[in-house]
Amino acid sequence: MQDLTDAFVELIRRASTQLPEDMQKALREAKAQEEPGSAAENALETILKNVALARQNSTPICQDTGTPIFEIYYPFGVSTRALAEQIRKACAIATERAYLRPNAVNPITGENSGNNTGEDFPTMHFHEWDKDELQVYLLLKGGGCENVSTQYKLPDTRLHAGRDLEGVRRVVLDAVHQAQGRGCAPGVLGIAIGGDRGASYIKSKQQLLRPLDDENPDPQLAEMEEELLEEGNQLGIGPMGFGGKTTLLGVKIGALHRVPASYFVSIAYMCWANRRASMRVSGEEITYA
Amino acid sequence: MRKLTVPISEETIRALQVGETVSLSGVIVTGRDAAHKYMIENFIHTNGQPPQSEREVYAALKEILGDGVLYHCGPVVKKEGNTWHFVAAGPTTSIREEPYEADVMEHFGIRAVIGKGGMGPKTLEACQRLGAVYLHAIGGAASLIAQSVKEVLAVHKLEFGVPEAFWVIRVEDFPAVVTMDSHGNSLHKQVVQQSEAQLAALLEK
Numbered sequence: 001m002q003d004l005t006d007a008f009v010e011l012i013r014r015a016s017t018q019l020p021e022d023m024q025k026a027l028r029e030a031k032a033q034e035e036p037g038s039a040a041e042n043a044l045e046t047i048l049k050n051v052a053l054a055r056q057n058s059t060p061i062c063q064d065t066g067t068p069i070f071e072i073y074y075p076f077g078v079s080t081r082a083l084a085e086q087i088r089k090a091c092a093i094a095t096e097r098a099y100l101r102p103n104a105v106n107p108i109t110g111e112n113s114g115n116n117t118g119e120d121f122p123t124m125h126f127h128e129w130d131k132d133e134l135q136v137y138l139l140l141k142g143g144g145c146e147n148v149s150t151q152y153k154l155p156d157t158r159l160h161a162g163r164d165l166e167g168v169r170r171v172v173l174d175a176v177h178q179a180q181g182r183g184c185a186p187g188v189l190g191i192a193i194g195g196d197r198g199a200s201y202i203k204s205k206q207q208l209l210r211p212l213d214d215e216n217p218d219p220q221l222a223e224m225e226e227e228l229l230e231e232g233n234q235l236g237i238g239p240m241g242f243g244g245k246t247t248l249l250g251v252k253i254g255a256l257h258r259v260p261a262s263y264f265v266s267i268a269y270m271c272w273a274n275r276r277a278s279m280r281v282s283g284e285e286i287t288y289a
Numbered sequence: 290m291r292k293l294t295v296p297i298s299e300e301t302i303r304a305l306q307v308g309e310t311v312s313l314s315g316v317i318v319t320g321r322d323a324a325h326k327y328m329i330e331n332f333i334h335t336n337g338q339p340p341q342s343e344r345e346v347y348a349a350l351k352e353i354l355g356d357g358v359l360y361h362c363g364p365v366v367k368k369e370g371n372t373w374h375f376v377a378a379g380p381t382t383s384i385r386e387e388p389y390e391a392d393v394m395e396h397f398g399i400r401a402v403i404g405k406g407g408m409g410p411k412t413l414e415a416c417q418r419l420g421a422v423y424l425h426a427i428g429g430a431a432s433l434i435a436q437s438v439k440e441v442l443a444v445h446k447l448e449f450g451v452p453e454a455f456w457v458i459r460v461e462d463f464p465a466v467v468t469m470d471s472h473g474n475s476l477h478k479q480v481v482q483q484s485e486a487q488l489a490a491l492l493e494k
């Protein structure tokens with residue numbers, strides 16, 4: 001396969017500077033719903049102006065460009081080592097061009113590597129599939145919203161949450177309440193039910209790559225996504241926690257098998273700056289979305 | 290939307306209520322973690338008698354912060370020739386400065402602190418006592434806020450690093466919302482209480 005370093009730089013540029021259209025549409029619709037002249041409406045208007053400006057100037061939508069998370073689907077025979085090298089190189093170049101802020105800090109020395117590479121940084125997950133093409137998804141996961149992401153272990157006595165979907169509902173609503181506006185609401189929730197702690201967190205973040213208007217193939221989860229979106233918004237936390245009708249723009253749920261002893265619910269909170277982009281490489285042709 | 294111009298009088302501040310949107314213009318200064326630690330150690334613990342080496346910075350800050358505005362922000366900046374430009378300038382989380390802010394506000398006579406996420410009871414009490422407000426900027430709106438920064442007038446303590454230095458900037462129509470006013474009201478507190486009640490009702494179902 002050809003060297004894709006430049007293509008990865010472009011993927012990063014797009015993710016950092018162009019908010020996906022479905023997110024923009026959701027923000028516009030949210031603004032129309034808020035009380036005219038309210039702080040909530042004002043916040044959404046500022047956000048939308050900011051999004052337009054970032055796109056126009058090709059500058060980061062938010063200065064915290066977060067942890068870059070790459071999900072890579074590759075055909076049989078492609079070297080994942082080579083791809084990982086190119087992705088790391090692309091992160092360094094994208095940092096030089098100010099699409100990414102230097103965000104990789106050594107936790108022991110406190111030193112910033114200065115180029116967004118480090119131990120397991122950026123995050124990369126490789127999946128071999130049976131297609132003949134390469135598909136790469138990128139999510140820029142901000143730190144502020146990561147700090148309000150959380151994991152529950154069911155049963156949870158405080159919330160009277162048992163090991164069933166009603167229990168899941170209860171802890172998710174609690175998580176939204178706990179987060180208030182601190183994850184730069186309105187946000188999107190990626191939720192994973194089951195798995196071990198690690199797998200559960202990864203799965204919850206992968207949910208954030210789903211377009212807002214897709215439909216969950218599991219009808220029970222599809223229904224739950226809608227219900228939680230509605231109930232989350234009833235909490236009235238509003239954009240930035242100013243109060244208002246829009247607290248969440250989307251809820252996406254996935255499930256993993258679990259061991260009988262554990263029942264985890266992971267909630268990945270993503271801010272309004274839900275920066276995701278994807279690219280497909282088919283032969284010589286590279287397309288972005 | 291209410292227009293505010295720095296320096297701001299106590300009377301203007303006292304007229305503000307939580308939930309109001311404002312648009313701020315004038316000269317303000319940024320400061321976050323390192324800046325607060327520095328101000329506490331050099332100016333406040335010394336009762337306004339900083340060591341010789343810090344007097345110049347002290348004098349500059351006193352002039353800007355009296356009836357002035359402190360912004361919790363770690364900007365991304367670009368240097369072109371001899372001038373600096375703000376590229377991204379969204380707010381950072383304010384609560385980390387809760388232990389220090391009330392003292393800093395009192396020492397300098399600050400009228401408004403801008404940040405995100407709100408602050409705690411100590412700062413709220415200081416707002417009420419001193420006639421000051423907390424303004425919430427829009428988290429993540431880095432490009433837009435950077436555009437409202439018309440000019441970088443000076444930078445102090447650049448040795449703290451770009452995000453942590455004191456950047457003296459002239460802003461025009463900087464958008465924010467009053468979330469803690471000088472009457473003891475905090476929008477954050479109100480919204481938490483409201484959502485708590487709502488959550489309890491939802492969990493009753």
Ligand code: SF4
Nearest residue numbers: 062142144184271429
């Ligand atoms: S939570 Fe998101 S929008 Fe807010 S500062 Fe972090 S990355 Fe930016």
